Amino acid sequence: MATFGSLSTRLTETLAKLRTKGKLSAADVDGTVREIRRALLDADVALDVVKSFTAAVRERALGAEVSEALNPAQQVVKIVNDELIAILGGDSRRLELAKTPPTVIMLAGLQGAGKTTLAGKLAKHLRAQGHQPLLVASDLQRPNAVTQLQVVGSQAGVQVFAPESGNGIGDPVKVARDGVAEAKRRQYDIVIVDTAGRLGVDAEMMKQAANIRKAVQPDEVLFVIDAMIGQDAVATAKAFQEGVDFTGVVLTKLDGDARGGAALSIRGLTGKPILFASTGETLDDFEPFHPDRMASRILDLGDILTLIEQAQKAFDEEEAHRLAEAIATDGFTLEDFLKQMQQLRKAGNFKQMLGMLPGAKGMREAIDSFDEKELVRTEAIIQSMTPQERKQSKILNGSRRLRIAKGAGVTVTDVNQLIARFEQAAKMMKTVAKGGMPNMPGMGPMPPGMRAPKKGGKPQGKQLKRSGNPAKRTEQPAAPAQGSAFGKPKAEGAFGELSDTEQETLQRMLGNR
Amino acid sequence: MAAKWSLTGALRGMFQRETITEETWDDLETALITADFGPDITEQLIDALRADVDRLMVDDPKDLKRMLRERLEERFAEFDPTLSLKERPAVILVVGVNGVGKTTTIGKLARFLVRNGQSVVVGAADTFRAAAVEQLGTWAQRAGSAIVRPEREGQDPASVAFQTVEAAKAHGHAMCIIDTAGRLHTKGGLMDELGKIKRVIEKQSPIAEVLLVLDATTGQNGVNQAMAFIEHAGITGLVVTKLDGSAKGGFILAVQERTGIPIKLIGQGEGIDDLTGFTPHVFVEQLVG
Numbered sequence: 001m002a003t004f005g006s007l008s009t010r011l012t013e014t015l016a017k018l019r020t021k022g023k024l025s026a027a028d029v030d031g032t033v034r035e036i037r038r039a040l041l042d043a044d045v046a047l048d049v050v051k052s053f054t055a056a057v058r059e060r061a062l063g064a065e066v067s068e069a070l071n072p073a074q075q076v077v078k079i080v081n082d083e084l085i086a087i088l089g090g091d092s093r094r095l096e097l098a099k100t101p102p103t104v105i106m107l108a109g110l111q112g113a114g115k116t117t118l119a120g121k122l123a124k125h126l127r128a129q130g131h132q133p134l135l136v137a138s139d140l141q142r143p144n145a146v147t148q149l150q151v152v153g154s155q156a157g158v159q160v161f162a163p164e165s166g167n168g169i170g171d172p173v174k175v176a177r178d179g180v181a182e183a184k185r186r187q188y189d190i191v192i193v194d195t196a197g198r199l200g201v202d203a204e205m206m207k208q209a210a211n212i213r214k215a216v217q218p219d220e221v222l223f224v225i226d227a228m229i230g231q232d233a234v235a236t237a238k239a240f241q242e243g244v245d246f247t248g249v250v251l252t253k254l255d256g257d258a259r260g261g262a263a264l265s266i267r268g269l270t271g272k273p274i275l276f277a278s279t280g281e282t283l284d285d286f287e288p289f290h291p292d293r294m295a296s297r298i299l300d301l302g303d304i305l306t307l308i309e310q311a312q313k314a315f316d317e318e319e320a321h322r323l324a325e326a327i328a329t330d331g332f333t334l335e336d337f338l339k340q341m342q343q344l345r346k347a348g349n350f351k352q353m354l355g356m357l358p359g360a361k362g363m364r365e366a367i368d369s370f371d372e373k374e375l376v377r378t379e380a381i382i383q384s385m386t387p388q389e390r391k392q393s394k395i396l397n398g399s400r401r402l403r404i405a406k407g408a409g410v411t412v413t414d415v416n417q418l419i420a421r422f423e424q425a426a427k428m429m430k431t432v433a434k435g436g437m438p439n440m441p442g443m444g445p446m447p448p449g450m451r452a453p454k455k456g457g458k459p460q461g462k463q464l465k466r467s468g469n470p471a472k473r474t475e476q477p478a479a480p481a482q483g484s485a486f487g488k489p490k491a492e493g494a495f496g497e498l499s500d501t502e503q504e505t506l507q508r509m510l511g512n513r
Numbered sequence: 514m515a516a517k518w519s520l521t522g523a524l525r526g527m528f529q530r531e532t533i534t535e536e537t538w539d540d541l542e543t544a545l546i547t548a549d550f551g552p553d554i555t556e557q558l559i560d561a562l563r564a565d566v567d568r569l570m571v572d573d574p575k576d577l578k579r580m581l582r583e584r585l586e587e588r589f590a591e592f593d594p595t596l597s598l599k600e601r602p603a604v605i606l607v608v609g610v611n612g613v614g615k616t617t618t619i620g621k622l623a624r625f626l627v628r629n630g631q632s633v634v635v636g637a638a639d640t641f642r643a644a645a646v647e648q649l650g651t652w653a654q655r656a657g658s659a660i661v662r663p664e665r666e667g668q669d670p671a672s673v674a675f676q677t678v679e680a681a682k683a684h685g686h687a688m689c690i691i692d693t694a695g696r697l698h699t700k701g702g703l704m705d706e707l708g709k710i711k712r713v714i715e716k717q718s719p720i721a722e723v724l725l726v727l728d729a730t731t732g733q734n735g736v737n738q739a740m741a742f743i744e745h746a747g748i749t750g751l752v753v754t755k756l757d758g759s760a761k762g763g764f765i766l767a768v769q770e771r772t773g774i775p776i777k778l779i780g781q782g783e784g785i786d787d788l789t790g791f792t793p794h795v796f797v798e799q800l801v802g
Contacts, residue, residue, distance in 0.1 A: 041552040044732030047543055111755065111783075112612025112728060116643075141783070143616075143651035144644045151643030167651055199758040226612065230549040230732025232760035239759070253611065256697040258734035281611070281641075 029061045032076055043298050045261035046234045049087075049268035056083050081295060087264055088291035093248070093273045098219045101189035102134075104180055106216060108209050108244050109224035110236060111197030114252035116145060118224055118278055119194040120152030121286040126190055127158055134188040136179030137162035138172040138212060141196035149194055156283055159188070172196065172208060177215045193218070200239025209244045221246040222275065225262060227254045233262040234269060241270050251289065252278040259298050332426045335390040338382045341375060380408040381418050393419060520548045520761055520800050524578065532572045538563070541581070548800065550763035551733050554770075558584060582801045588766060589793035592775030596750065596790075600721045602634075602681035602689040604714055606674075608707060608746050609726035610738055611695030614754035616645060618726050618780055619690050620652025621788035626688050633658035634686040636677025638670040638710065641694035649692050655785055659686065670694065670706065671713040678717045689718075698741030707746040724777065726752045729762035739768045748772075754780035757787070761800055 033054050040050045060079045097103045105122070107115045116139065123133040135153045137160060139145035146166035153160035161179040164170030176193050183191045195212055198205035213221060223246035225233065240246055249270075251263055254277045263274055274289040382390065384407030389396055396404075396419060405412045523544040538559060545555040558581070565571070565580055598605070605622070609615050616639070623633045635653050639645035640663050653660040661677040674691050681689035693710065696703035714720055725748045727735050742748050751769065753762050756779055769776055776791040 038552045041546060042733050044549075044734070047546050110730060110758070112614060114612055142648070143620075144647035147647050148642070148644035155643070199755070201757075201759050226728075226730070228610070228728075228732065228734045228738075229730050230735075230760065230764060231547050232549070232730045232758065233732075234547075235759035236730070253697065255699065256610065256734065257699045257737055258732070261732070 043259035043261035046265035084295040102183045104218040106193045106218040113224045120156045123158040124156035133190040135160045136193045138176045139196040140166040140170045200236045206243035227260040228258040248275040250276045255279045384408040548761035548763035594791040603721040605690045613728040623658040624656035631687045633688040636691040638673040639694040671710045704745040729755045730760040735764040750777035752778040757781040
């Protein structure tokens, strides 16, 4: 979408400005904080939450940790991200089931938030886990909400308790109470009570919801809220907290392009955990909530820092080193391509990783439509090649391609596409290896071979030597040869020019303690 | 029960002060942001008002409030909010994302038209969501309008739309309102379907209005929604629903200005008569007080 990702661009610009300076001045921090504030408001985060958030970021950014750091941009990104995840709730909580069944789950929220659909999704999800859920149709307000729940229930393969046909007739409190009794009698272990949508300002309807809560004594009251909601999330969440005192939150319609700032607002204001995210119209589009993913969605930071962290965990350094050498010496083969992909997969959600790569922002749509299965197919294709073919993609003629396609169970077009993609990647890698990566704040250390093939030395070494003027830098690529091959540079060698504290910071940042 | 948040309330504090101070501006900014005007429009408004205050040497917050009201009214009134329903039958296509209140809006609109002596037929082209057809059926009954239902489950919505217009012509209904399934504006395939529905209707009769329904609780994403629906369905008017809640729907100013599509109708409750035309003066009055 048009405006999607614009924050990332803006922030990258601001941070790029920061990068050119050695240390953070108060003015720099204020500039960045202003951008973040604006971005959060654009993401519909509640104003109060924005204020406390930016204040916290500002305070931390002005602290000693940043002014001493080598890469201020990196630090700011990290602070922002840390704070965001901290508010969103660290680890996500699971649904709490009652010790003695049935577990009663009540759904509440505004009109059109997606309660009825969610009831079906939740029922299906729980049924898949071996539970016996019963849906209770307590939305007697909206025309044919009961019918909708019945349809959804049959799609999910669960029973629906609907003694009243709805459309304004019948007592929802009684239906809810009877529903729970019915579940006890017929030994369902989970009861999901769907209630009518209501506005936070509608006193009468809120009272009704409170009465339902009182009548069924739910183990969980889930507040269902549309990810697209704006500043009104505050008033609504507060009203529902007072009205039904919800125990958890479900965020719906996350398959749209709303940044979902409401998640941050609701966490920040009520402290209630977000349990689930609903991401589409079919009953399977439902998943547990991940605070870290939400953090990167709200601010779309293109988590360069996280990329470094994750990549460091997953990439074994030796391989990275070898790969980098291969790229620089033009020996990037399909085998390397495959290894690289497998490593990325190890690093976690591939899509997420792609999204984190700096420069991948322009590819957002491509990323969104990226299918993880594609990876498996790619693997199959490459593995159907002979070692020689993998090393020299140029020998792949028509008949070889046909054989590979048959072996991998794909079409020749797929094979052609893969090779085209590979060649593009190889070309890109070469450019990158030759010219370095411009405008990538916080990219941090580059694998050694990328700049100076076969000279060994840890990236840190170069990173530091580089801090001088650029002309000089190009003249001395061979300098850091004194380190061991990689991994353990000698302090007096690579780090000789640094003070102890600076060295320590650097080591820590590179995960090289 | 939380007290109903209102811009009026938020502004009251600031306008009670005797002179305009930095705090007045801070309060104004808070009020505008909280009403979902978004950071851009808020900044514009404040800059413009600051310039005015300096130029006119105003220092009474009451004057500032009047100036704010005037500015907002002026900006809201820039477009013509009248529905154009001159064709016979006048075909109205109603679109929007999920859960904004399309079906309810159609029920209310049908009722409004019926009460004004028009004969109305509604078309249940939301063949996707469970029980959407039944929901529209209930509203049609309440409104006293005819309804065209799909002949079978999961029928192509475009064909239902076609049959509705056909029925309108055959039975001489003056108005023909077509419901569509809610769709997120990011779903390419579903958005293309709207184009098809439009094309199929236009084979029979020109479309008088394509109304995009927006939920007042929506935040800044409303602009994205409108942009996508304009591209795929050629929107001619906006309907803002759920204004009876605590949400102020300030984002619609941004939508109206960015897209040039006027706000035409406003929904303010679940009752069948809670639909009114858009009057900038009244709307701003409710917003600012």
